[in-house]
Amino acid sequence: MDIGVPSVRNLFRIKRERTLLWVAIGITSIPLHLLYNSAVYTTLAGNDFIVTVVTNNHFEQPTYSNMTEALLATYREVHNETDRPKDFAGGYDIRLWGDVLEGYNKNPQSYEDLAPAKCAKLYNTDLMSNHRNLFLITKHSSNTAHNNTLLGMIKVRVRGIPSSNWMCHSHIDFLSNVSGSHWCEPKDIASKTAKGLPWRVGVERRNDVEISGCKSEKTPEKCKVQFSLGIMIVVICCNLIKACCMVMAVARSREPTLVTLGDALDSFLRVPDQTTMGMCFADKRFIKREWMSGVRTIPEQWKVKGVQRWWTSVSRTRWVTCNFFCLMVVIAAGWSFQSGMVNDSAYLQTDITSMQTKRWTRGFGKVNSLSLVALDFRNITEATLLANLPQTILSFLYLAYNSLFTCMLSGHEWSLFSHHHRTLRVTSPRPGQRSTYWLQIPYTYAIPLMTLSGLLHWLTSQSIFLASVEISDPLGGEISSTISGVGYSCIAIIFVLILGILALLAAAGMGYRRFSAEITTVQSCSAAISAACHTRGEDPEVIIGKKVRWGDVGTVPDPG
Numbered sequence: 001m002d003i004g005v006p007s008v009r010n011l012f013r014i015k016r017e018r019t020l021l022w023v024a025i026g027i028t029s030i031p032l033h034l035l036y037n038s039a040v041y042t043t044l045a046g047n048d049f050i051v052t053v054v055t056n057n058h059f060e061q062p063t064y065s066n067m068t069e070a071l072l073a074t075y076r077e078v079h080n081e082t083d084r085p086k087d088f089a090g091g092y093d094i095r096l097w098g099d100v101l102e103g104y105n106k107n108p109q110s111y112e113d114l115a116p117a118k119c120a121k122l123y124n125t126d127l128m129s130n131h132r133n134l135f136l137i138t139k140h141s142s143n144t145a146h147n148n149t150l151l152g153m154i155k156v157r158v159r160g161i162p163s164s165n166w167m168c169h170s171h172i173d174f175l176s177n178v179s180g181s182h183w184c185e186p187k188d189i190a191s192k193t194a195k196g197l198p199w200r201v202g203v204e205r206r207n208d209v210e211i212s213g214c215k216s217e218k219t220p221e222k223c224k225v226q227f228s229l230g231i232m233i234v235v236i237c238c239n240l241i242k243a244c245c246m247v248m249a250v251a252r253s254r255e256p257t258l259v260t261l262g263d264a265l266d267s268f269l270r271v272p273d274q275t276t277m278g279m280c281f282a283d284k285r286f287i288k289r290e291w292m293s294g295v296r297t298i299p300e301q302w303k304v305k306g307v308q309r310w311w312t313s314v315s316r317t318r319w320v321t322c323n324f325f326c327l328m329v330v331i332a333a334g335w336s337f338q339s340g341m342v343n344d345s346a347y348l349q350t351d352i353t354s355m356q357t358k359r360w361t362r363g364f365g366k367v368n369s370l371s372l373v374a375l376d377f378r379n380i381t382e383a384t385l386l387a388n389l390p391q392t393i394l395s396f397l398y399l400a401y402n403s404l405f406t407c408m409l410s411g412h413e414w415s416l417f418s419h420h421h422r423t424l425r426v427t428s429p430r431p432g433q434r435s436t437y438w439l440q441i442p443y444t445y446a447i448p449l450m451t452l453s454g455l456l457h458w459l460t461s462q463s464i465f466l467a468s469v470e471i472s473d474p475l476g477g478e479i480s481s482t483i484s485g486v487g488y489s490c491i492a493i494i495f496v497l498i499l500g501i502l503a504l505l506a507a508a509g510m511g512y513r514r515f516s517a518e519i520t521t522v523q524s525c526s527a528a529i530s531a532a533c534h535t536r537g538e539d540p541e542v543i544i545g546k547k548v549r550w551g552d553v554g555t556v557p558d559p560g
Contacts, residue, residue, distance in 0.1 A: 031235070124189070281531075
């Protein structure tokens with residue numbers, strides 16, 4: 001058995017009842033990691049909106065008696081389609097456009113006047129939540145009432161492209177939708193207007209017009225905190241099962257436990273194991289290859305190998321398994337970052353400057369209409385499972401990573417018994433003994449490891465996360481669509497990659513340290529520890545209450 005370190009092999013060497021309890025605890029941990037973070041989640045709000053380019057005397061003109069008819073007439077005039085039916089408008093919902101224009105006439109107080117610089121900055125966002133429809137006022141005026149005060153109208157829809165993408169259009173058509181997948185940087189316009197440079201756009205009936213001001217419709221910002229009853233029921237049931245298993249494990253436990261290296265030393269010094277008598281130089285390699293097979297009962301003569309390094313206290317299987325899966329996760333994170341960059345490059349710059357500006361402003365874990373995983377989810381539960389899957393993988397990887405340090409620190413503690421006399425560190429100390437660490441390993445290592453785990457979990461939650469957005473139509477009357485999926489943040493993935501690589505290098509660096517003194521490498525093997533715990537002519541009850549040290553106590557007759 002393995003002493004003082006996490007070990008799956010131990011499950012096959014303990015009572016069936018305890019094995020079933022530990023299996024139940026492990027299985028019920030998986031739904032908690034997959035679902036718990038999304039039992040309560042936030043749904044953001046976004047707005048589709050219409051951008052209208054008008055002359056500077058548009059709001060001075062008498063209001064239209066019928067805005068829908070005026071739009072139809074203007075559309076036919078602009079597109080030279082006077083021979084079309086009177087209700088034809090290229091398939092667009094002309095009534096919606098008309099209602100937006102009439103909305104200003106009915107409630108002008110809901111609009112605020114903005115300078116071009118402030119307007120460009122306000123609408124340079126991925127999701128417009130606190131403003132909606134926009135009038136761009138040009139420096140041009142009209143002498144003909146009604147007919148030519150409307151220069152252009154576009155509908156901005158939150159559908160896989162940033163809401164600010166319309167600002168990149170050099171030409172605003174009359175009654176059209178913003179679409180396309182071309183590269184775009186709206187911040188360039190915001191930057192130019194902030195410096196006092198003119199903001200110019202092209203329209204149907206004028207080649208180029210300059211924007212002198214804006215009128216923006218203010219809307220209350222909405223969001224929802226939603227609760228999933230089904231997920232919460234699963235979480236409560238899993239926690240209840242785990243609590244019952246832990247209570248049963250404690251209540252029905254009667255035999256002494258071997259939790260730490262000191263517990264094993266205390267037990268074997270108190271009740272020596274006769275099967276390992278005379279094998280004081282046995283290490284785990286000897287136990288596994290010769291003693292367990294019954295070929296030999298006495299190890300070879302002691303050979304001076306010098307002080308070993310910490311990595312020798314970890315089995316090759318544990319090293320390979322932990323590093324392999326950690327490396328696979330780092331590669332998967334790198335692939336996710338590359339895929340996200342490719343997806344974002346259709347709309348954003350992907351050079352170093354953009355990484356330092358645009359992606360920083362997009363932030364960690366911020367939902368937007370662009371950075372979404374290209375999968376169709378039938379319901380919010382599927383998106384929840386995918387968003388939390390990295391958290392589950394990370395939790396199990398941390399157990400493996402933590403076990404590396406536990407093994408190395410256990411080996412270091414074992415080597416100290418060859419360096420000087422030490423008291424035993426046990427779970428239930430008696431006089432002359434000391435208690436174990438609360439976190440199993442020294443606080444100088446436990447606290448950094450816990451910090452690493454917490455930071456990685458937080459960064460992972462900001463790298464891939466649940467995205468839920470309700471999109472309102474330009475009138476704000478109903479929800480036109482809903483985004484329920486998984487979002488990602490490339491800048492957060494970069495930090496996960498950096499921290500993951502540093503963690504692997506830290507483990508390798510720790511493994512290169514040397515032990516305090518030369519001693520057999522037991523690698524938490526109970527038989528090898530037992531072989532080193534045979535005394536001669538001393539009362540075990542007296543020894544365990546004093547400081548002990550590993551060393552030569554004389555020659556023992558050949559037991560075989």
